[in-house]
Amino acid sequence: MSAYIAEWLRRLVIERANNQCEYCLIPLNITFVLCHIDHIIAQKHGGLTVSENLASTCALCNRFKGSDLVSIDNETGAIVELFHPRNQKWSEHFALRDGLIFPLTAVGRVTVTLLQLNRPERVAERDFLFREGILPLISSDL
Secondary structure, three states: OOOOOOHHHHHHHHHHOOOEOOOOOOEOOOOOOOEEEEEOOOHHHOOOOOHHHEEEEEHHHHHHHOOOOEEEOOOOOOEEEOOOOOOOOHHHHEEEEOOEEEEOOHHHHHHHHHOOOOOHHHHHHHHHHHHOOOOOOOOOOO
């Protein structure tokens, strides 16, 4: 059962994220999918409906994340926590180039895989938005 999220709290979460999905970076005001407010730690795991536990997400990322907190790293076989937008910095775990999100850490790898951040249509969408100057370059030395 989803908790009611007050309109002021929804606005705070979306504005804090610069109106982007905090996982795939798609601007929420121009994407074809709706904006969702994600409980980073799902309510069924004890997560509260407070600013510190909420993230701005697109419907696709929210659907693939679901209530998951961890996943198995294909490279090491270890159980690794997913990216936590309130506690971690995006650019420490990911880089963006030509629409592709490159994982830089185990956290990045499991998040890219579980949320399917590099689906072809999403890569093409991010690449187009970057070339049009709508999506900022967030990169590191790759």
